[in-house]
Amino acid sequence: MFDPTYPLFPIFAFIGFVxxxxxxxxxxxxxxxxxxxxxxxxxxxxxxxxxxxVVWANDAVNRAPIWCDISTRIMLGASVGLxxxxxxxxxxxxxxxxxxxxxxxxxxxxxxxxxxTLICVLFPVIFIAVQYVVQGHRxxxxxxxxxxxxxxxxxxxxPLSAMWPIVIGLISATYCVLSLRSFARRRVEFGQFLASxxxxxxxxxxxxxALATTEIMFTTPLAVFIMYLNATSSPMRPWIxxxxxxxxxxxxxxxxxxxxxxxxxxxxAAMELSRWVNPLCALVFFGFFGFAEEAKRHYRAxxxxxxxxxxxxxxxxxxxxxxxxxxxxxxxxxxxIPLSSLPSYSPPASTSTFAADLKRPHSFAPSSCxxxxxxxxxTMTPPSASTTFASRRYSLDTLTPSTHDHDAEHYPKxxxxxxxxxxxxxxxxxxxxxxx
Numbered sequence: 001m002f003d004p005t006y007p008l009f010p011i012f013a014f015i016g017f018v019x020x021x022x023x024x025x026x027x028x029x030x031x032x033x034x035x036x037x038x039x040x041x042x043x044x045x046x047x048x049x050x051x052x053x054v055v056w057a058n059d060a061v062n063r064a065p066i067w068c069d070i071s072t073r074i075m076l077g078a079s080v081g082l083x084x085x086x087x088x089x090x091x092x093x094x095x096x097x098x099x100x101x102x103x104x105x106x107x108x109x110x111x112x113x114x115x116x117t118l119i120c121v122l123f124p125v126i127f128i129a130v131q132y133v134v135q136g137h138r139x140x141x142x143x144x145x146x147x148x149x150x151x152x153x154x155x156x157x158x159p160l161s162a163m164w165p166i167v168i169g170l171i172s173a174t175y176c177v178l179s180l181r182s183f184a185r186r187r188v189e190f191g192q193f194l195a196s197x198x199x200x201x202x203x204x205x206x207x208x209x210a211l212a213t214t215e216i217m218f219t220t221p222l223a224v225f226i227m228y229l230n231a232t233s234s235p236m237r238p239w240i241x242x243x244x245x246x247x248x249x250x251x252x253x254x255x256x257x258x259x260x261x262x263x264x265x266x267x268x269a270a271m272e273l274s275r276w277v278n279p280l281c282a283l284v285f286f287g288f289f290g291f292a293e294e295a296k297r298h299y300r301a302x303x304x305x306x307x308x309x310x311x312x313x314x315x316x317x318x319x320x321x322x323x324x325x326x327x328x329x330x331x332x333x334x335x336x337i338p339l340s341s342l343p344s345y346s347p348p349a350s351t352s353t354f355a356a357d358l359k360r361p362h363s364f365a366p367s368s369c370x371x372x373x374x375x376x377x378x379t380m381t382p383p384s385a386s387t388t389f390a391s392r393r394y395s396l397d398t399l400t401p402s403t404h405d406h407d408a409e410h411y412p413k414x415x416x417x418x419x420x421x422x423x424x425x426x427x428x429x430x431x432x433x434x435x436x
Contacts, residue, residue, distance in 0.1 A: 002257030003144045006057060009275070013050035016282030017043050023289045033113045034088030035208065037120035038215075041081035042285060045278035048074045052146020053275075060143040060254040068147035068252075072139045076131055076149055077124040079223075082281060083168040084123055086215040088116040089208055090175035096205065097182035130160055137249055143257040145275055150253075153230060154239045162227040169220030176213055207288045214284050218277050229270050 003009075020043040027035045048071050055064065062068070092112065136152035151157050239245065261268055304314050 002261055003057075006053075006144070009279075010050050010053045010057075012276075012279045012283070013046045013053060016046035016279035017050060019286035019290060020046065020282035022286065026294055027289075031109055031113065032092075032208075033116040034085055034092055034120070035211075037116065038082065038085035038089065038211075039285065041078050041085055041120070042278060042282040044074060045078035045082070046282050048078075049146070049275055049278060053144065056141060056143060056146040058143070060141045060256055062141060062252050062254065065138075065252070068139045068141065071147040072149040073128050075147075076128050078278065080127050080164050080168060081120060081124045082215060082278075083165050083172065083219050084120045086212045086219075087168050087172040087175065088119055089212040090172045090179065092116075093205065093209055093212070094175045094179040094182065097179045098186065127164060134160055134245070135249075136245060137251045137253065140253045140255065142255045142260055142271065145271060151230065152245050153234050153236050154245065155236065156239050158227070158231075162223070162230065165219060165223035166227070169216050169223065172212060173216050173220070176209065176216065179209065203292070204289075207292070211285055211288050215281060218281060222273055222277055226270055226274065229266055233264075233267065 020039045024036060024039050027039070051067075052071060131149070131151070134152050134154060134157040136150050138150070140148045140150055142148055151161050260271065300314075304312070307313070
């Protein structure tokens with residue numbers, strides 16, 4: 001064993017495989033397809049390298065050729081799958097920051113998921129298939145690392161293989177810059193969109209942007225460095241023919257640790273960075289999303305679900321917590337009217353306290369109106385008590401609109417009741433407190 005840090009890498013690779021998948025359920029519920037593909041590619045790459053680092057920890061023997069064929073394809077797919085997922089994340093963040101309308105239909109969400117699937121799944125599959133064109137032999141095995149893909153150093157290998165992680169990283173970085181600019185210009189619309197979108201908050205938005213930016217910083221410079229190393233570590237050979245490139249294709253080259261670790265600092269740095277970058281991306285992702293509030297809520301739910309078979313359950317909340325949120329009845333605020341704004345009540349006397357000429361004619365009974373017409377308006381003499389009681393032979397209870405030509409709403413107002421008790425009951429039944 002030539003690696004003094006062993007088993008440090010297998011431990012981190014396995015941890016990255018596990019923690020990258022923890023936030024997957026609630027991101028699936030939120031339709032975050034780019035983030036889900038990022039988790040899947042990071043977790044798959046960590047699992048692949050964990051197996052390789054354990055199986056080939058002490059030697060470079062070709063003990064699992066079929067697994068190495070699969071493993072090298074996973075490594076090639078992850079080399080563009082992670083940058084492609086980062087591109088989808090930045091593209092979605094840009095569309096959110098520059099949104100023209102607040103609402104997003106279900107058809108638009110499905111179309112966005114379809115586009116992300118083409119970028120994060122179909123494109124890596126095509127990339128893996130194209131690598132066979134520049135694959136000089138089957139694969140290599142490095143002690144302490146495991147299976148490793150092979151690219152024949154020829155001019156055609158750069159546009160087919162080496163340049164794509166760099167191109168995807170540059171496009172993703174462009175979307176990131178545009179997102180920041182759109183956010184600075186359209187803060188109001190951005191806030192309205194987030195308010196209408198339950199699956200995305202301002203905190204999650206900036207965490208996604210930080211994740212995509214971190215991935216760009218990790219993978220794009222590494223891709224440039226590896227391309228430079230491939231161009232300078234071995235002489236570039238011209239493309240002659242398909243047969244020349246794939247001559248003796250089934251061979252497997254094996255490199256003990258004592259050889260490849262002493263081949264130069266740049267080679268060792270490239271090999272170590274290329275295998276550590278995937279666990280690092282997985283751990284960074286978990287650092288951004290594994291400690292958020294929604295993650296803690298899911299952790300508590302999962303913990304008590306596991307404890308349920310053992311008879312353990314969370315403590316019941318206080319009785320006040322049983323009331324659903326936002327279901328409280330509206331508060332009734334009493335209106336306080338100062339006493340000085342209302343007249344004091346005093347029972348009416350047996351006779352009217354108002355002069356007859358100051359009353360409206362239509363507030364009297366028919367016989368009273370006749371008596372009023374016979375009285376001179378110049379004398380200003382109020383009618384006697386006997387005349388008033390004799391003329392009012394109709395009570396307020398029997399007075400109906402059919403016996404009068406005036407509006408019914410005027411009948412109870414300012415009419416003299418037959419007794420104090422009937423006056424109080426009539427006003428309470430027919431008029432409000434402000435009609436007195």
